[in-house]
Amino acid sequence: MKIICYICLLFSAAILMHCQTTPNMPATLVVTNANIWTGNPNQTTAQAMAIGDDTIMAVGSDREIESYIGDSTRVIDLHQQFVTPGFIDSHVHFIIGGFRLSSVQLRDATTPEEFISRIREFAETVEPGTWITGGDWDHENWGGELPHRNWIDSITREHPVWINRLDGHMALANTAALEFAGVTNDVAEVEGGEIIRDEAGILTGVLKDNAMALVDQKMPEPTEQLTERALEAAMRYVAEQGVTSVHHMSDYMDVLERFHEQGRLKTRVYAGMPISQWETLAAKVQEQGMGDKWLRIGVLKGFMDGSLGSHTAAFLQPYSDTPDESGLLVTEPKQMYEWAKKADSAGLNLMIHAIGDRAIRLLLDTYQQVIRENPERERRFRVEHVQHIAPEDIPRFAEMNIIASMQPYHAIDDGRWAEKVIGAERAKTTYAFRSLLDAGTRIAFGSDWFVAPPTPLEGIYAAVTRRTLDGQHPEGWIPEQKISVEEALRAYTINAAYTSFEENLKGTLEPGKLADFTVINQDLFNIAPEDIREAQIMMTVVGGETVYQKASSGE
8 A cells, every 4th residue: 555655646746747847838939137127016027928810818037927928929128128018098199199190290399480480381381272280389389479371371382381389289380271170250259269369359369178179170181091101100109209199189990990890000099089979889888898908999088178278178267377267168067967977877988188177176076976876886087188187186087086187298298388478376186196196096198199299208207307398497397296116017018908907908918918018128116216317219119019119229
C-alpha cells in the first residue's frame, strides 16, 4: 500500500510539474521591457504584456510573459518607454473635427488684419461658390472686438463664408452667406440665441447659439465622399495623439455606422444623438441594442446654455464686464426636464452641456427630479464642461453620482481672460478639478475638439500645472485646483470608460480587457509637470493593432 501511495504521489507531482512548465497559449503580440502604468490598483505597474488578437492575456514581468511567446508571436521591445491604457477623449465633435483639419485656420490669428488675410489667402485656393467654413477664430486674441462681415465681404464675393468662434457658440457670416440663407436685417430674434446688429440695426454677420441655425439649416450638406474623408482624417489625427476611443457628441451617425459595417473604424466611438431625438434613439436601441466594442450608442447630448467667450453661458449674476448680461438658456428647464425624464424612462443615458453656474444648477435640479421620480436603475448622467460652478453645488455631483465631464485644456486657454469676464471670486471655482475630486466626484476628461485640440498630454499638463497659454501664471491659474498626474490619467482612462458603461472592457491594462494602449517617450510620473506637454506619443495600439507609430529620426 505504501508503494502504491508513493507511486501516486510521484505521478501527481509529475502532472503538476508538467502543468507548471507547459507553455501558455502563444500570444499574437507581446510587448516587453516597458514601463507600464496599468491603471489597475491591484497591479499598478508591469514590464510586459501578452495579447491574443484584440485582448490582453497577461500582464507582468518580462520573465512571466516569456512563456506566451511562440513562433508566430510579434514581439516589441519598448526600451523602457512609458505605457498607459489608451487615452479616451470623453468629449469630441469627431466628424466636424475632421472637416476642420482642411478648413481655414484662424485660431491663432492675433489681429483683425491677420484674420482677414488668412481668409483672403484661403479663398484663392478654392473654386468660386465653395463655402468657407470652420476657422475657429478667437476675438480675445485681438482685444475682444467681434469680427464684422464688412471685414471680409470685398475678398469673398464669390464664396459664402460661415466661420465659427473656436467655442462653436457664435459664428460670422459674410453677406453672400446671409443672402443664400435668406437672412435680412428684419429677421426676428431667436429664443436661446442672439443676432448681433450695429448701432443702426444692421446685421454685422455674427450670430450666437440658437440663432446660428438661421444659416446652418440652409447650408448644403457635405458630400458622402467628403464626410468619409473627414472621418478618416479624424481617426488618423487622434491616433497620433494616443487616443484610442472617443465620445462623439452627436451628428453624422450614418457615416459612423457605415464605417463600422465595413470594418473601417480605427477609433472606438461612443456616439451620442441630440436629446430632441430621444424617441429615434430609443427605437434604434430597441431594435439593435447598445452596440459593441467599436461603436456604442444609447446616449443623448443636449444644451442648457452657451459659452463664456460668447457671453452666452448662463450665470446667476451678471457678467463683470457687461453688467446688463447674464447669459442665456439654449434649452428652457421645463423642456429639458421633459426630454430627460422620457429618455431616462427609455433606459437612455444623458450628457448635457452646462457651463455657467446657473445652467449647472438648473441641470442638477433636473437630474435630481428625474432620479427622484423615475424607477431606480443604473444611471451615469453627465454634465459636460462644468466650467463655472457655484461652490454650494459642488457636493451635489457625488451625492447623485453625476459625472463631471471636463476639458482641462479650456482652463489654460480661458484662464488668459476669464477673470475680466466673471471676476476673481467666481473664478475660484472655475474648472474646479480639485474641489470636485475632493468631494468624491468622478471626473472624466476630454478635449471638446474641434473647440480645443484632442491632445491628452496637453490636457494632463493643463490639469496638473494650470499654466495659462499666455505664460502669465507660471505657478498655475487658481493653483489650488491643480490635481496629480495619476488623477489626470485616471480621468482620461478608467473614469472615461466608466461613463460609457465600458469599465469592464477598457480603461485599464489587465487580462480580459481590450488591448488598447499608448506608448510615450517620457515617464509622466518622473518628469517635471511643466515638461509633460513636450512628451511625445510614440505608438498607439487599438485592439492589438498598431494604428500609429512615430517615425524614427532616421526615417
